[in-house]
Amino acid sequence: MKVLVTVKRVVDPQVKVRVKSDGSGVETANIKMAMNPFCEIAVEQAVRMKEAGVVTEIVAVSIGAPQCQETLRTAMAMGADRGILVETGSEVQPLGIAKVLKAIVGKESPRLVIMGKQGVDDDNNQSGQMLAALLGWPQGTFISGITVNGDNAECVREVDAGLEKVTLRLPAVVTADLRLNEPRYVTLPNIMKAKKKPLEVVKPEALGVDIAPRLKILKVQEPPKRGAGVKVADVKELVAKLKNEAKVI
Amino acid sequence: MAVLVITDHDNAHLKPGVTNTVTAAARMGGAVTMLVAGHQCGAMAQAAAKIAGVAKVLLCDAPQYEGLLAENLAALIVPLAASYTHIVAPASGFGKNLMPRVAALLDVQQISDISAVESPDTFVRPIYAGNVLATVQSGDRIKIVTVRSTGFDAAGESASPAPIEKLAPAADAGLSKFNGQEVQKSDRPELTAARIIVSGGRGVGSAENFRIIEALADKLGAAVGASRAAVDSGFKPNEFQVGQTGKIVAPELYIAVGISGAIQHLAGMKDSKVIVAINKDAEAPIFAVANYWLVEDLFKAVPELTKEL
Numbered sequence: 323m324k325v326l327v328t329v330k331r332v333v334d335p336q337v338k339v340r341v342k343s344d345g346s347g348v349e350t351a352n353i354k355m356a357m358n359p360f361c362e363i364a365v366e367q368a369v370r371m372k373e374a375g376v377v378t379e380i381v382a383v384s385i386g387a388p389q390c391q392e393t394l395r396t397a398m399a400m401g402a403d404r405g406i407l408v409e410t411g412s413e414v415q416p417l418g419i420a421k422v423l424k425a426i427v428g429k430e431s432p433r434l435v436i437m438g439k440q441g442v443d444d445d446n447n448q449s450g451q452m453l454a455a456l457l458g459w460p461q462g463t464f465i466s467g468i469t470v471n472g473d474n475a476e477c478v479r480e481v482d483a484g485l486e487k488v489t490l491r492l493p494a495v496v497t498a499d500l501r502l503n504e505p506r507y508v509t510l511p512n513i514m515k516a517k518k519k520p521l522e523v524v525k526p527e528a529l530g531v532d533i534a535p536r537l538k539i540l541k542v543q544e545p546p547k548r549g550a551g552v553k554v555a556d557v558k559e560l561v562a563k564l565k566n567e568a569k570v571i
Numbered sequence: 572m573a574v575l576v577i578t579d580h581d582n583a584h585l586k587p588g589v590t591n592t593v594t595a596a597a598r599m600g601g602a603v604t605m606l607v608a609g610h611q612c613g614a615m616a617q618a619a620a621k622i623a624g625v626a627k628v629l630l631c632d633a634p635q636y637e638g639l640l641a642e643n644l645a646a647l648i649v650p651l652a653a654s655y656t657h658i659v660a661p662a663s664g665f666g667k668n669l670m671p672r673v674a675a676l677l678d679v680q681q682i683s684d685i686s687a688v689e690s691p692d693t694f695v696r697p698i699y700a701g702n703v704l705a706t707v708q709s710g711d712r713i714k715i716v717t718v719r720s721t722g723f724d725a726a727g728e729s730a731s732p733a734p735i736e737k738l739a740p741a742a743d744a745g746l747s748k749f750n751g752q753e754v755q756k757s758d759r760p761e762l763t764a765a766r767i768i769v770s771g772g773r774g775v776g777s778a779e780n781f782r783i784i785e786a787l788a789d790k791l792g793a794a795v796g797a798s799r800a801a802v803d804s805g806f807k808p809n810e811f812q813v814g815q816t817g818k819i820v821a822p823e824l825y826i827a828v829g830i831s832g833a834i835q836h837l838a839g840m841k842d843s844k845v846i847v848a849i850n851k852d853a854e855a856p857i858f859a860v861a862n863y864w865l866v867e868d869l870f871k872a873v874p875e876l877t878k879e880l
Contacts, residue, residue, distance in 0.1 A: 451668065
């Protein structure tokens with residue numbers, strides 16, 4: 323079975339971002355970038371399924387600037403067989419991402435698409451669900467387990483109350499939650515090998531997809547800062563403060 | 572203007588964020604209609620009808636809605652869309668799963684996780700783990716929105732319940748099947764609805780040691796939370812996770828124990844009214860958001876605190 327995995331290039335989650343002085347966006351020049359952590363988990367899942375003999379080919383897809391090729395090389399160093407970059411310099415919002423991916427799915431015909439549950443940059447948590455909708459496929463979001471069983475995928479989902487079990491009729495789209503797996507570190511020999519794997523670059527126009535953003539970003543700003551706190555000497559002082567000053571207990 | 576709010580429930584209880592979502596919906600303008608879809612969920616419709624500001628409740632009760640599967644619910648909601656300017660749901664696991672599917676079927680770009688309503692087409696939403704607030708304007712005919720419940724007060728109760736109208740179900744899409752949930756029963760309050768939360772981090776050290784966190788929580792009538800590090804280490808299941816990719820909470824009092832304060836944890840709790848941090852590391856970043864902090868070994872401080880209260 324062929325699997326498509328998607329990888330997004332984002333500001334490294336350990337980096338504290340700054341708002342541009344004109345409030346038009348977030349400063350991303352000269353900032354460390356990385357593969358979105360949830361996409362790493364998605365790639366790892368595909369690779370484990372290939373190692374288990376369930377998956378025969380893994381195609382990694384990224385959408386964005388030419389530098390996303392690096393993110394695709396990382397996915398290939400983890401074990402993806404080839405990469406496709408849909409290259410664009412403009413902002414692509416989740417609906418546009420889903421439309422691009424639908425076109426790629428049309429060309430590649432995977433039986434399963436594995437995506438991260440959300441990008442840790444814009445925190446939208448939409449693209450996987452939207453892709454499933456556009457394809458008319460079932461969706462398994464926020465999964466912490468997946469077993470392919472003939473024509474079905476048995477998924478365990480992380481929900482607010484605990485865990486939920488759903489059966490999806492393949493083909494399907496699933497999105498990875500944190501506890502699905504722990505992604506491997508890429509090794510030097512695998513990085514070298516990844517450099518020789520095929521990487522195709524296409525433009526959104528060539529796919530016949532309209533990616534114009536629908537949401538206009540009017541401004542971005544930093545949230546209000548919390549006032550400075552007080553260090554307390556011991557538990558007794560803490561209890562006194564909570565009772566008499568904060569009045570919360 | 573007419574707003575349709577999709578109700579998050581488990582066929583037995585309305586979820587805590589629903590009443591806050593009604594408050595947000597009312598700010599978008601126009602009459603608020605609630606959709607309650609589920610199985611044997613008539614009581615949910617009666618509960619929704621009592622929320623202040625609700626003009627009408629649509630009830631759709633059929634077996635294919637038991638597990639609130641997105642595939643089936645989206646097929647029910649999409650044909651209703653023509654009558655509304657906004658379709659809104661809580662940004663809970665339920666809303667996050669369902670609403671993008673509805674939006675894509677309507678060719679709409681969803682606005683996720685809003686914390687404020689500026690006007691009927693303009694909203695504020697946190698991005699980058701809450702380190703940045705973006706003000707966004709939608710040009711789509713219909714606005715599909717999920718609501719961060721901590722950004723809005725809960726709507727109260729209405730003296731006269733809204734009328735309930737029955738809605739015919741859509742056909743089962745046959746794409747997916749709900750096979751049940753594994754839910755840990757607890758007498759403690761639910762995390763997103765609690766007035767006080769006691770959370771433990773990696774510093775707690777083990778699942779057994781979480782007992783001292785739980786003892787403090789029980790003394791305070793509080794909910795128990797956990798940082799992602801504690802969840803990753805297997806001290807607590809994922810549903811306890813507070814943070815960017817877990818639950819977003821804003822209680823009256825949040826007590827962070829043995830939590831260093833990673834960006835993604837702060838994203839889930841920094842709107843709490845009063846934050847207390849207990850950590851033996853005097854340099855822990857959590858102290859930067861704390862109202863009161865105590866530099867002490869948690870194994871000494873927490874039992875002492877439980878005793879003092």
